[in-house]
Amino acid sequence: MSRLSSLKRMLHIQSLPFQDRITEASALIATLYRGSGDIHRREFAVDGPCRGSVSNADVRNGTEQVVMFGSNDYLGLSQLAEVKQAALRAVEQFGTSFSGSPVMNGLNPLHTELERKLAALKNTQTSVLLPSGFAANLAWVRALVAEHDYVVADQYGHTSFREAARALPKARRRFFAHNSIPDLERHLSEIRSDHAGTIFVFVEGLYSMHGDLPPLPGILETCERYGALPVVDDAHGTGTLGPTGRGVFEHFGIREVPFIVVGTLSKALGAVGGFVACKKDVALAIRANASSYIFSASLPPATVAAASAAVDALANHPERLERLRRNIRHAANRLHALGVPKDWQSPIFPLEVPANSDVTALVTSVGQGGFFVNGVSFPAVPLEDQRVRVSISSEHTTAQIDALADLLERVMASGTPELDVQEARLA
Ligand SMILES: Cc1ncc(COP(=O)(O)O)c(C=O)c1O
Incomplete structure (x- = not known):
């Protein structure tokens, strides 16, 4: 779906009578979320500060242990x-x-x-x-x-x-x-x-x-x-x-x-x-x-x-904030190749994804590699602002950050898939 046509379709939906609006909006979500219509996509159960148990059809059928890099619980409190x-x-x-x-x-x-x-x-x-x-x-x-x-x-x-x-x-x-x-x-x-x-x-x-x-x-x-x-x-x-x-x-x-x-x-x-x-x-x-x-x-x-x-x-527990700072410094060095400045100061790392790339597919690949990151994708943000968001916590280990950085480099270098949605349904 091109940027223009998907926006056109969203505007068109707003102008419809109530029941058509509901039907068309859920069809658009189903298209954008690869037929599932489930915007949550993951059933999530935390089993520790930074580990998550994710049950998700996109992440190999069934429940997988993945390392959590999507939480705002920055100090594991x-x-x-x-x-x-x-x-x-x-x-x-x-x-x-x-x-x-x-x-x-x-x-x-x-x-x-x-x-x-x-x-x-x-x-x-x-x-x-x-x-x-x-x-x-x-x-x-x-x-x-x-x-x-x-x-x-x-x-x-x-x-x-x-x-x-x-x-x-x-x-x-x-x-x-x-x-x-x-x-x-x-x-x-x-x-x-x-x-x-x-x-x-x-x-x-x-x-x-x-x-x-x-x-x-x-x-x-x-x-x-x-x-x-x-x-x-x-x-x-x-x-x-x-x-x-x-x-x-x-x-x-x-x-x-x-x-x-x-x-x-x-x-x-x-x-x-x-x-x-x-x-x-x-x-x-x-x-x-x-x-x-x-x-x-x-x-x-x-x-x-x-x-x-x-x-x-x-x-x-000031040691938690110290550990968070150390982890941020380490992640900034490791994610530098993906565009992060080395002096990055915050626990939120936005990694730019080209417009028209399929962020959902990218995040799924990362999930299959054992890591949970957030995809920030259209229509929540404009296509040109799509990104993968990595959130660092004081409770991550250096080895976990290294493994995620290696995986992200591999996945992002292999070329992100094109957003694959049908033009046919557009207004
Ligand atoms: C800047 C900002 N303000 C407010 C909120 C809303 O916070 P809450 O989750 O407590 O409703 C958020 C959460 O995403 C946020 O990022």
């Missing part, structure tokens, strides 16, 4: 004994659910303690827990941004932010070229020429699909000059960046968070859930106005206790 013990104790004490929203039923001391620890981690006055990182972005946008405000975001800003910002008039949402301070400045100065009100600027602390960092000092300085409020989504930076893993602000030696840091518990903190770290008055505005806070059940005991123990583990 979801498998740490004290984190698991904390979760078990919380279930014993409180059961499996708090069965209500924080506004209806109040916060449990477990929640309050975790909010305090997250605020301390990010060096803010307080923090607000949300059901997920996705819900955290919905929360601050819906609670704080008014119709007459502007948001200006990096073009690679996360989907959760985009979904939230969609409620704003189109003219009030702008996107600047990835990591470009001049382009950010161009937008801010245009807006400021006739708007004295509030402007929010949204960036990520570590870009989830690209693995690179924002030029944060320059972005904060530019925001300050134009009187804009910076929001930094540090979902992937939390636990992985900075001398003690506090995230992107610590990485750049910036002590004060000027406005908001958004985060998730679902990556290096080994749990699930999200948070907004900020000043007390901003937190109160979120608690009082964000529908994803008010109308959604509070995080369950096991999850909150696990995340709380994981925050403690950041301080108590």
